[in-house]
Amino acid sequence: MSFTESFETVTGTKIRLMRGGKGAPLLFLHGASGASRWLPFMEKLSETHEVIVPEHPGFGGSDNPEWLDNISDLAFFYLDVLDHLGFDKVNLVGQSIGGWLAAEIAVRNATKLGSLTVVAPAGIRVKGVRKGDVFMWNPEETARNLFHDQAFAEAMLAAPPPSKEGMEILLRNKLTSAKLAWEPRFLNPHLHKWLHRIPVPTLIVWGDDDKAMPVGYAPAWRDLIPNSRLEIIENCGHVPQIEKADRFVELVNGFIAEVTR
């Protein structure tokens, strides 16, 4: 695995980043469980892209700044990050809270975006389609509900208990997720009004057996973002980039190649 880890200060806030690969830049925005490790899907994406994976403020090894209160704060901060990175165009990819964040960034300012990929994003509401209450799930329920293929859950549950530092990171990630998403639950009630402003080609990816953010949300995203396409991955839960890494990478690479050539 070839990646480098660094800490960079953006408008006074220090964040941890992992970077690897060469090619068109791809900025991956993680979900509620953070991005402490360089995962196989990142490695695969880095074969064709310069992949940059920051940890959001309040998560993992990044600062927990005073100013962070909500998803809007985080979206504006990432506009600073885009300036800081200095690329002309970036392919923005985000999953779950990260997908929500990516959409919030894109409605604010998409001038530095080449494309947008949102994977099982939070952020909107489809009445009657209830999101999973991830804050009520215990560790076993979390593992079981995140994946369709229970072998992934078993592997997660069989992992040795985290160290004290690992536990602290887990709790920090959960705390910041709560800050962003507890109430209203994984929702910005105003986001849906502005998704039409996303001007870049958008790929929406969803697992067909997502118990956290049900696939019933997928058509709403497709309908709200003008230049968008929906891909549903079969036999897959909330984290396609892990559970169906090959398919996920294939979809993202194919989409980016098509829309940015």
Added chain:
Amino acid sequence: MKFYFMHLMPYADLDLSYDEKHNSAWVTLPNTYYDPKKGHQLYNRYLDELEYADQLGFDGICVNEHHSNAYGLMPIPGVMAGALARRTKNVKIAILGRALPLLNNPLTVAEEFAMVDNITGGRLIAGMVRGIGAEYHSWGVNPAFSHERFQEAHDLILQAWTQPGPSVFEGKHYNFEYVNVWPRVYQDNPHPPIWIPSQGSSETIEWAAHPDRKYTYLQTFASVSTVARYMKMYKDVAAGYGYEATEDQLGWSLPLYVAETDEIARREAKEHIEAFLQKFLRMPMEMLLPPGYTSVKSMVGAMSAKAGHAMKQTIDSVIEEGKFICGSPATVREKLEEYQAQIGFGHLLTLLQFGTLPAELTRKNMEIYSREVMPYLRNATSRTAA
């Protein structure tokens, strides 16, 4: 030492086999388990018990706030305090609640407390809490902002009580152009006594003990060693601020059962205290400690402790730890004298009804306690203070 009769008003008619289908008596236990006909009887029985405490010579009675559960039926404790305000004559009425961060408008508490204080001519004790973790699920309030909302709501209420209105309040969570609460508090020099019930937190103690506040810190349901540790911490913090904490600043709340003999007490209390421990208090970690409710540091501690060994609480385990005092009048007096001498608290809040404890046993408990325990300990103070 001062004596208070504390009530939780549990739904004592709860079908205790609920736990075959549900993992908690909180948040998600369907309210179809509640029968309003039985609830009507229970509310009136419990209010009678609180009124009886006034006649038996208790110094105060305490009502409590919890939401969406079978553990305590007082989501709006001011209703109970209002009912008791007119039917009691001498006792202090402590409202322990209110859970400030749950409220979108904390001025409702400034008003509610001021009304009770006016009706009773100054018998109100104003409790301020954050609520327990489960409440953040039930009320959909973000626990990540629990601490800052508590501080801000407290500041707002204090401003409403102590600054002539109208005044302006500029906060992060709360903003008012006209803070001007009518009625003003009856106890206006400077405001009604404020009690801070807590499950134990050094941050809370440092805040409550600050010379600007000197609020009474109330340790709820904890082992004697925990109570001793936190009360010593309060005294040390006060000393650090350059003053000596009085016993009036320290209170302890716990269930207690006294009967004719040790053997009778244990036999009569067992089923009911175990229902309290195993059924009414039952909730998973995710409900009890939502993210942000406690600091990440305390959470790491709590999770490691849980990983160690989660023991089922029984009558013997809680008696052993001193979380529950149970026995003959002599036994109860002896224990309380010992703890008081050791720890030095000025307010003892006893839960003389708990879990499914029925009316007759509750009354007997109250009578024996008030007759054979309270009078012997009125003048007790700690050895260190003497």
